[in-house]
Every structure is written in C-alpha cells, then in structure tokens.
Amino acid sequence: MVTTISTYDSTLFQGAAWYYARYRSKYPQALFDLLTDLFKLDGQGRLLDLGCGAGLVGIPFHNRFAEVVGLDPDAEMLKEAQEQAAAVGATNIRWVHDRAESISEELGKFQLVTMGRSFHWMERELVLSKLENLVIDGGGIAILKTNDNAWESDHLWKQTAIAVVKRWLGERRRTGKGGEGEWKPLAVPHEEVLKQSSFSRLETYEIKSPQHWTIDSYIGYIYSTAFGLPSFFGENREKFEADLRASLLEVEPSGEFTEELPITALVAWKEK
Template sequence: MVSTIPNYDPTLFQGAAWYYARYRSKYPKALFDLLADIFKLDGTGRLLDLGCGAGLIAIPFRDRFAEVVAVDPDAEMLKEAEEQARNLGANNIIWVQDRAESISPDCSDFRLATLGRSFHWMQRELVLEKLYSLLSDDGGIAIIKTSDDPWHSEHPWKQTAIAVVKRWLGEQRRTGKAGQGLWKSLEIPHEEVLAKSKFPRYANYEIKFEQSWTIDSYLGYIYSTAFALPSFFGKNREKFQVDLKESLLKIEPSGKFTEELSVTALIAWKQ
C-alpha cells in the first residue's frame, strides 16, 4: 500500500474556515443534477462526503438523499459547515470530525461518496480501498475538481493577484506546517490511482459555469487557500491587502471580474 500523504497536517487550513465558507466558488447546480441523473438519486439513500470542508457539497446536495454523513478532520471547517446548515434548516446531515483514512467500516451502505477539492490531500489508495466496501452495489464515487487555481491561470488579473502574494510570501508556493511547508504537485494523477483500485470503470464529466468576483470577495478567496492563509502575512496583512487592491484596480478599474470556470467530476462505479 502506497501512502501519498503520510500524515495529516492540522495547520493546513488553519484560520481559513470563515473565508472558505463565504468566498470559495460554489459548485453549480448542474453538477448536482448530473450526479443525480447518473446515480438515479431520488431523495432516498445515503451520501458520504469526505473532506467536506465548510459543506460546499453536503449542504446543497442534501435534498437528493435521506441522510448525509459529512467528514472532515478540521474542527473549524465543521463549525462553519454546521452554522451554514443550521441557517438553511438542513437537518439531515451528520457532521463527523475525522480523517477520510480513519472512517469506520461500520459506516456503510452509501449510494454515493463525494470528494470535493480534497482527494489530493489524502492517502488516495487507502481511501479508495475503504470506500469500495462502504458503497452499496449500485453506488459509486465522484472526485470533484474546479479550475479555479490562480497559480495556473491565463487571466492577467489572476496573474497579478499571485504576483502580489509572491511579493509578500516569497516565490515558492506555501502549504501547511504553519506556513513553512512547500507545495508539491501530485506525481500520479487521480485517474491512474483509480485505475489501480478495485473500481472497475470510471469516466470524466465536465461542466462550465460563470464566476464573478469583486476585489473584496477575491481577497476572501485568497485567505481561504492553503497557500495564503491570513496568518502567513503576520503584521504585513493590511499592507498586503492594500497592495492587492491597488494592483487589481490597475488591471480593472471597476474592481469587478468575471471568468468561466469548469468543474470536473471523475466518477467511478462499484460495478
């Protein structure tokens, strides 16, 4: 068994939860409609949402299931998720603080398991092995990715935003270890890991949607990321914010930005 991420880092999103709940781009309704159609969801059955974060899948997807079990190791993320759910009257979600790798085999018979913006942080082979036994025979998994990473964007305004981040945090992309860790791209893509698992077949689906930002909301997005947590800026935080706003206004004086994003669902079936 190969472990792609051997140890969980509790500082990975430390201080990001409030911003994550409010400023991360939301998944489009078309994604949930697609999954509901593929797995013939009818309001019964159970959903397992691993690495649920602030509930960006569990909450809007809840009405397609009788029960949702949402799991995340970050207590701050779960607190935000529970608050958001409570405000919406979402009462069929069970919030569990745990790692995906530690989920109990007693927690089983799920119609669908989702992993949104989270699978790359996990011990992927171990999680897939556990998931296979937790699913009903007609079930499957959906690994969801969004093309909103500004480090690889062709948009001048996003390139400008990252240039400002680099001015204050350095050229190398930080992540985890209280800001002292460095980002490493996955050497093995999800598809290759999935192909070596027990899941017999998989397919990719893509949905495009429009996302609008203001300077303030994009600042909130930046603070929601593992590479630019608010604490990373220390006493320079206000100076960073001024720099970001001034730099973005030079690109677009209105302070408003629109982009086309794509969300990809890598779906695998148990049978």
C-alpha cells in the same frame, strides 16, 4: 502488511474556514443534477462527503438523500459547516470530525461518495480500499473540482494577484506546516489511482459556470486557500491587501472580474 498513516497537519487550513464558507467558488446546481441522473438518486440513499470542509457539497446536495455524512479532520471547518447547514434547514446531515483514512464500516453503506477539492490531500490508495466496503453495488465516487487555480491561470488579473502574493510571501507556493511546507503536484493522477482500485470504470464530465469576483471577495478567496492563509501575512496583512487592491485596479479599474469556471467531475463506479 502494516499500513502507516501520516499525521494530519492541523495547520493546513488553519484560520481559513470562515473565508472558505463565504468566498470559495460554489458548485453549480447543474453538477448536482448530473450526479442525480448518473446515480438515479431518489432521496432514499446516503451520501458520504469526504473532506467536506465547510459543507460546499453536502449542504446544497442534502435534499437528494435520506442522510448525508460530512467528514473532515478540521474542527473549524466542521463548525462552519454546521452553522451553514442550520441556516438553510439542512437537518439530515451528520458531521464527523475524523480523517478519511480512518473511515470504517461503522459509518454504514453509501450510494455515493463525494470529494470536493479534497482527494489530493488524502492517502488515496488507502481511502479507496476502505471505500470498497462502504459503497453499495451500482454506487460510486465523484471527485469534484472547480478549476479556479490562480497559479496556473491565463487571466491577467489572476496572474497579477499571484504576483502580489509572491511579493509578500516569496516565490514558493506554501502549504501546511504552519506555512513552512511546500506544495508539490501529484506524482500519479487521480485517474491512474482509481484504475488500480475497485472503482475502475471512469468518466469525466465538465460543466461551465460563470463566476463573478470583486476585489474584496477575491481577497477572501485567497485567505481560504492553503497557500494564502491570513496568518501567513502576519502584521503585513493590511499592506498586502492594499497592494493587491491597487494592483488589481490597475488591471481592471472597475474592481470587478468575471470568468467562466470549468467544473469537473471525475466519476468512478464500483465494479461488481
């Protein structure tokens, strides 16, 4: 059987890395404690963080492993991750510029593989088939998500923010191809894909985490997303920011917003 891997779209997060490292909601310590308990992490094993981005999983989790490998196809994200890791003295992380679809046994064996807000961008069946030989018996996968999706939010201020984005970028939700692509929901949920793999024993865990935003930090968040890259706004960027600021102040004059984010971990163990 011949497997064809689609070409990686290098524009997917073009220009987002600086904002991603600073304005994406962080994973709470309670999540890392949960995974530590589930997989009995003792500082001796290895972690593979696929689609690691700016290191939002690998860096705060690095002290639970002997070595962490962070892999991502976006060179700007990896550069940001290296700088963030150096700033906190996380010296046991190796950064690899590559696609998840290209992983091989040359990377070695891993106790845990994490994917934070990244699995949906991958050719999931192919990646899982390759992970079968990389994850040790008793190890597994954790697909992590911070449910901060503004496009499906009940919060009036988030609905207002998306309305402003649409006012400047149009109704469709952009993603990749230099802003010409269109986001489409997954036809098959992660759970169904996992059940057809060697990682078929599943559990879903949820942790609530408070998240505080200012208007400035939320503008930064938008610029970190595939649907709102800075380049999409072009010469209208300052006008967009002014519009968003005024619109959000109408909703909340303090310009500060707090929400309780549900953080989910879809955990799958390798079947022996």
